[in-house]
Amino acid sequence: MFKPQQTSQQFAPAREDLAVHIQHLNYFFGAGDLSKQVLFDISLELPKGQIVILTGPSGSGKTTLLTLAGALRSLKDGSLRVLGKELVGLSDRALVGVRRNIGFIFQAHNLFESLTASQNVEMAVELTGNFSSKRDQAGAMLSALGLADRVDYKPQSLSGGQKQRVAIARALVNHPKLILADEPTAALDKKSGRDVVNYLHALSREEGCTVLMVTHDNRILDVADRIINLVDGRLESDSSPNAFIQSKQGDPTDVSADMFIM
Amino acid sequence: MARVSVAWSNLLHERTRLLVAISGVAFAVILIFMNLGFMGALISTATNFYEQFNADLFIISTETLEISTSTAFPRERIYQVAGIDGVERIMPLYSEYLLWRNPETGVSRAIFSYGVNPNDPVFLMPELQGDEARRILSRPNTVFFDRLSRPEFGPQDIGTTTEADRRQATIGGTYTLGGGFAADGTLIMSDQNFVRYLKPRPLNLINMGLIQVNAAVSPEKVAETMDSLLPADVAVYTKPGMIDHDATYWLEATSIGFIFSMGVVVSFVVGAVIVYQILFTDIRDHLPEYATMKAMGYRSRYLFKIVLQEAILLAVLGYLPGLAAALGLYHLTAKATAGTLPVAMNGGRVIFVLGLTLLMCCLSGLISVRKAITADPAEIF
Numbered sequence: 001m002f003k004p005q006q007t008s009q010q011f012a013p014a015r016e017d018l019a020v021h022i023q024h025l026n027y028f029f030g031a032g033d034l035s036k037q038v039l040f041d042i043s044l045e046l047p048k049g050q051i052v053i054l055t056g057p058s059g060s061g062k063t064t065l066l067t068l069a070g071a072l073r074s075l076k077d078g079s080l081r082v083l084g085k086e087l088v089g090l091s092d093r094a095l096v097g098v099r100r101n102i103g104f105i106f107q108a109h110n111l112f113e114s115l116t117a118s119q120n121v122e123m124a125v126e127l128t129g130n131f132s133s134k135r136d137q138a139g140a141m142l143s144a145l146g147l148a149d150r151v152d153y154k155p156q157s158l159s160g161g162q163k164q165r166v167a168i169a170r171a172l173v174n175h176p177k178l179i180l181a182d183e184p185t186a187a188l189d190k191k192s193g194r195d196v197v198n199y200l201h202a203l204s205r206e207e208g209c210t211v212l213m214v215t216h217d218n219r220i221l222d223v224a225d226r227i228i229n230l231v232d233g234r235l236e237s238d239s240s241p242n243a244f245i246q247s248k249q250g251d252p253t254d255v256s257a258d259m260f261i262m
Numbered sequence: 263m264a265r266v267s268v269a270w271s272n273l274l275h276e277r278t279r280l281l282v283a284i285s286g287v288a289f290a291v292i293l294i295f296m297n298l299g300f301m302g303a304l305i306s307t308a309t310n311f312y313e314q315f316n317a318d319l320f321i322i323s324t325e326t327l328e329i330s331t332s333t334a335f336p337r338e339r340i341y342q343v344a345g346i347d348g349v350e351r352i353m354p355l356y357s358e359y360l361l362w363r364n365p366e367t368g369v370s371r372a373i374f375s376y377g378v379n380p381n382d383p384v385f386l387m388p389e390l391q392g393d394e395a396r397r398i399l400s401r402p403n404t405v406f407f408d409r410l411s412r413p414e415f416g417p418q419d420i421g422t423t424t425e426a427d428r429r430q431a432t433i434g435g436t437y438t439l440g441g442g443f444a445a446d447g448t449l450i451m452s453d454q455n456f457v458r459y460l461k462p463r464p465l466n467l468i469n470m471g472l473i474q475v476n477a478a479v480s481p482e483k484v485a486e487t488m489d490s491l492l493p494a495d496v497a498v499y500t501k502p503g504m505i506d507h508d509a510t511y512w513l514e515a516t517s518i519g520f521i522f523s524m525g526v527v528v529s530f531v532v533g534a535v536i537v538y539q540i541l542f543t544d545i546r547d548h549l550p551e552y553a554t555m556k557a558m559g560y561r562s563r564y565l566f567k568i569v570l571q572e573a574i575l576l577a578v579l580g581y582l583p584g585l586a587a588a589l590g591l592y593h594l595t596a597k598a599t600a601g602t603l604p605v606a607m608n609g610g611r612v613i614f615v616l617g618l619t620l621l622m623c624c625l626s627g628l629i630s631v632r633k634a635i636t637a638d639p640a641e642i643f
Binding site for chain 1: 264265266268271272274275276548550551553554555556557558559560561638639640642
């Protein structure tokens with residue numbers, strides 16, 4: 001039986017240079033006797049402008065960690081600061097406010113089939129209240145992702161890669177300082193997947209935004225500044241891509257440096 | 263630039279579903295209109311004979327439920343108001359059921375009989391106007407017979423002789439009036455004949471006092487004055503008030519109001535269920551998108567608004583064809599029944615049903631929106 005440990009941990013003060021600052025985070029699913037701990041004493045610092053890949057076997061808690069950082073779940077234990085804001089103990093309403101500064105990219109594109117590419121992106125711009133410029137903003141973002149000639153197409157007449165790029169345009173159009181992506185390339189072919197990752201890379205370099213990405217896709221590990229490996233709810237390793245690949249040598253599901261264009 | 267209308271786009275995107283939804287709402291709207299139409303028509307047939315009464319004000323006993331269930335009251339009451347300014351003429355009206363024997367089958371049936379002073383212009387039917395009609399009405403044991411009486415009462419030809427309550431009766435003339443809900447047929451006879459047939463009924467107890475007022479005064483004003491003068495055993499009504507009095511009785515004290523209100527309720531529920539199904543399916547299909555919107559930072563209130571907008575759009579889109587179809591069906595019904603069921607639209611009903619349709623769709627929206635509200639953005643990762 002696990003009980004949330006109400007320890008008197010001392011949390012470090014907020015730091016300006018961190019996009020995400022996690023300290024001694026425990027997370028449980030369920031309540032009471034049925035509760036099951038999925039994250040154990042996670043401490044993690046993501047500086048601004050970094051691309052961090054979160055990897056690990058299924059059920060290791062990657063996605064849970066991602067949703068926690070995305071202010072999609074409410075937290076009671078530990079400390080989790082996102083973009084300078086402490087999420088532990090925030091009300092649902094305040095969490096919604098935090099989410100507006102985060103770009104989400106999902107495995108499925110989740111676009112409204114009834115709306116055009118531009119309208120889907122405009123939905124995100126409307127959150128900022130920029131009604132007069134929303135069409136231009138959406139158009140610019142779609143053009144940046146190579147969809148200038150698909151602005152008024154509905155999702156059903158777009159390819160899988162194009163749809164995912166529209167979804168990415170929707171996530172990025174408000175220039176969020178933190179991007180959370182869950183398997184963004186899983187549904188894409190090699191080239192589209194690479195394009196998407198390259199774009200995220202360029203964006204993080206140009207705008208200094210932090211990207212936290214969950215992926216199993218070995219083809220894209222090279223864009224990461226760091227690779228964090230999560231096993232059974234615990235941080236297993238936190239290393240550079242090269243070190244990560246070295247550590248995986250001899251693993252049957254081999255990753256090798258030749259796979260990357262580095 | 264305006265907001266992207268998710269509600270409108272979602273509805274338009276699934277054309278077939280939209281069409282089904284509109285037909286569903288329109289169907290419910292038609293059912294509601296038909297129920298209200300039939301109810302209105304029945305109530306108007308129950309009271310439209312009052313239009314043929316040549317009077318502006320009606321005095322009845324406070325115990326009178328409707329014209330055929332009346333309590334007699336002293337004739338003095340109408341004499342008491344005869345002198346009021348603006349009163350042109352006062353006329354007593356006697357009424358009672360009488361057993362009328364079908365001369366062909368020998369079967370007797372209750373027929374509703376009016377007794378009037380032959381010199382009083384109580385009715386507006388053309389057959390009862392003029393000296394000739396007055397002369398016929400004044401003959402002993404002679405009656406005028408309603409052509410709208412049920413055929414079970416037997417032949418309606420002038421000169422037909424039969425029996426009414428063991429006394430001979432001859433049809434001296436006919437007219438068209440109709441008996442409303444209460445009576446299968448009506449007779450009009452002189453007050454002298456009336457007391458003969460309905461012995462021991464005295465002439466100084468009347469069932470209704472009819473008053474004509476001067477065109478220069480308002481009947482309502484005169485009615486007020488009368489009310490203040492008359493004792494509490496009688497009440498004064500204008501013609502619309504009188505019609506309303508009887509209609510209220512038929513609606514509230516009989517099952518008519520209940521039956522058709524039930525019809526309206528059932529139609530309402532059918533419509534609500536259809537709209538609920540459509541909206542629920544729509545929400546279920548778009549759950550990942552709604553959850554994504556929540557992840558992006560939209561509040562539940564926004565999803566709430568989308569669903570409610572869809573509901574209101576469906577209500578309006580379904581109401582308009584429903585109204586058009588109902589107008590067509592009203593026309594068809596009135597024609598098919600040769601005017602005996604005067605189904606007619608009125609402004610109040612148009613607005614009432616629109617309100618009901620909006621309520622129906624919004625209720626369904628509110629029930630189905632719970633699904634969208636519970637969309638958990640953490641679940642779509």
